[in-house]
Amino acid sequence: MRIVVFSKFFKDKTVEELVETAQKYEFEGYDLCVRPGYPVNPDNASVALSEAVKKMKRAGLAIPMVTGNFDLLAADHPTAKPILAAMDKADVRLLKLGYFNFDPLAQDYWAEVDRIRKIFEGWEKLSRSYNVKICYHTHSNRCMGLNCAALAHLIQGFDPRHIGAYIDPGHMALEGEEFSVGVAMVRKHLSIVAVKDAMIHRADKDGHGAKLNSFVRAGEGLVDWTAVFAELVRIGFDGPLSIHCEFEVPLEQFDATFEREVRFFKDQRAKAIAGYKS
Numbered sequence: 001m002r003i004v005v006f007s008k009f010f011k012d013k014t015v016e017e018l019v020e021t022a023q024k025y026e027f028e029g030y031d032l033c034v035r036p037g038y039p040v041n042p043d044n045a046s047v048a049l050s051e052a053v054k055k056m057k058r059a060g061l062a063i064p065m066v067t068g069n070f071d072l073l074a075a076d077h078p079t080a081k082p083i084l085a086a087m088d089k090a091d092v093r094l095l096k097l098g099y100f101n102f103d104p105l106a107q108d109y110w111a112e113v114d115r116i117r118k119i120f121e122g123w124e125k126l127s128r129s130y131n132v133k134i135c136y137h138t139h140s141n142r143c144m145g146l147n148c149a150a151l152a153h154l155i156q157g158f159d160p161r162h163i164g165a166y167i168d169p170g171h172m173a174l175e176g177e178e179f180s181v182g183v184a185m186v187r188k189h190l191s192i193v194a195v196k197d198a199m200i201h202r203a204d205k206d207g208h209g210a211k212l213n214s215f216v217r218a219g220e221g222l223v224d225w226t227a228v229f230a231e232l233v234r235i236g237f238d239g240p241l242s243i244h245c246e247f248e249v250p251l252e253q254f255d256a257t258f259e260r261e262v263r264f265f266k267d268q269r270a271k272a273i274a275g276y277k278s
Helices: 014-023 043-058 080-090 107-132 148-155 167-173 179-189 225-234 251-277
Strands: 004-005 029-033 061-068 094-095 135-137 163-166 190-195 197-202 211-216 238-244
Touching: 004 014, 004 061, 004 167, 004 179, 004 251, 014 029, 014 043, 014 251, 029 179, 029 238, 061 080, 061 238, 080 094, 107 135, 107 148, 107 163, 135 148, 135 190, 148 163, 148 179, 163 179, 167 179, 167 190, 167 197, 179 190, 179 225, 179 251, 225 251, 238 251
Parallel strands: 004 029, 004 238, 029 061, 061 094, 094 135, 135 163, 163 190, 190 238
Antiparallel strands: 197 211
């Protein structure tokens, strides 16, 4: 399990600066945003992604995955083939898509499942051409595939060499799904795990049950990280763990909290591996 960092919050850093940041905080690479305005973007990816991978490798780092823009949803998107071609050239084999939103007041759930599965059929064909696995992320708050149970509706039956599950214990906790149960539903597709913690708060004081979700420092939310890492070690998961840094802290506290986040997840991984071997 390689611990990498989602580069979403480092938009203004050059690739060289990303390398320096990884060395400073001692993590192992990046879940690289390939989005407009980032150092590697859809317009320059054909050259810049391979160069970024080379620079990371020289520093002992890796880019095992790419996260596309929010609107990268279907294989006919104008950036889909260029990004996959750049990934194949750079030997980066995992791509995270954007999100399909769902409005239960305006949409039929099972019709949406059928529609998205047709979209994934297109991705599966493209994946075969470029040898890049297309991964969909469990994201709470009325997204299709908001936990593993819902994600299974979208990806069950597809070839796990081409369509992958990108699961997120924080979002799973917000949607009330136990991690090990969720893993059991999508295990053969499991490719990437996001690591961030989440909390549910009461949003009013009138007893109506309204709630507010937030992301907090690792270990201060709902996720049982001991259980998460024990399960990942038990099943032999060897994909990337992507730290998302979506904790809500004042800007002046970001660097210290980020350093703590990296250390927390490295410690959890080490403890789980040691516990499994003992």
